[in-house]
């Protein structure tokens with residue numbers, strides 16, 4: 001069992017043991033996967049297309065009740081999920097989307113604060129269609145963070161954004177995670193995004209963890225030698241040449 005610097009037991013936020021999932025009789029998508037994520041740890045999940053990244057995320061989110069499989073999943077009580085599309089309700093204004101389902105007298109104030117944190121102060125009464133794609137993802141992040149989740153699951157949240165907006169969203173997500181400290185599992189196709197954001201990068205292959213590396217870079221700039229080395233290692237595991 002893991003212990004902290006004082007020798008006290010630290011329970012992981014996420015514990016997955018021997019997880020199996022399959023969609024048909026021909027073979028499994030997840031094939032006995034084990035994974036621990038510590039409280040406050042930011043884990044990026046990469047892997048070739050079809051290796052089961054979204055299947056794992058959906059299993060952790062409890063969104064796969066109809067999928068065959070077995071194994072043990074332990075997640076915290078409060079879990080939020082962010083997808084590639086913001087999934088804002090088009091008939092609700094931005095603030096109402098953010099606080100949708102929240103109870104308590106202070107909900108609207110908490111929603112306003114969350115919107116301010118993601119840079120959307122003043123847009124509370126806008127309709128979702130009046131926001132750009134990046135702003136919609138900001139609102140979606142605010143909707144997650146207002147719930148103060150102990151676990152944030154994100155499936156390619158920046159996949160549909162342009163390169164500049166992506167970079168801005170990276171900075172915002174890091175800043176929000178440093179402040180709120182949820183455990184994070186981020187699915188991404190982008191190796192650079194994984195290295196820029198995560199404490200740990202996990203590469204999934206054939207439904208199990210193939211590579212599990214800690215990102216111990218003080219400088220997360222793409223021009224840093226350590227960055228390039230880690231990128232090259234991960235691209236190699238993905239079967240892609242680093243200079244391709």
Ligand SMILES: Nc1ncnc2c1ncn2[C@@H]1O[C@H](COP(=O)(O)OP(=O)(O)OP(=O)(O)O)[C@@H](O)[C@H]1O
Pocket residue numbers: 023029047048049050051052053054055056189
């Ligand atoms: N609802 C479903 N019904 C049948 N097969 C499915 C379903 N969802 C996923 N699969 C299959 O399971 C495998 C893993 O899919 P998954 O979406 O988890 O992969 P992924 O690693 O997230 O892929 P990508 O990087 O392309 O998004 C794929 O072969 C996919 O076709």
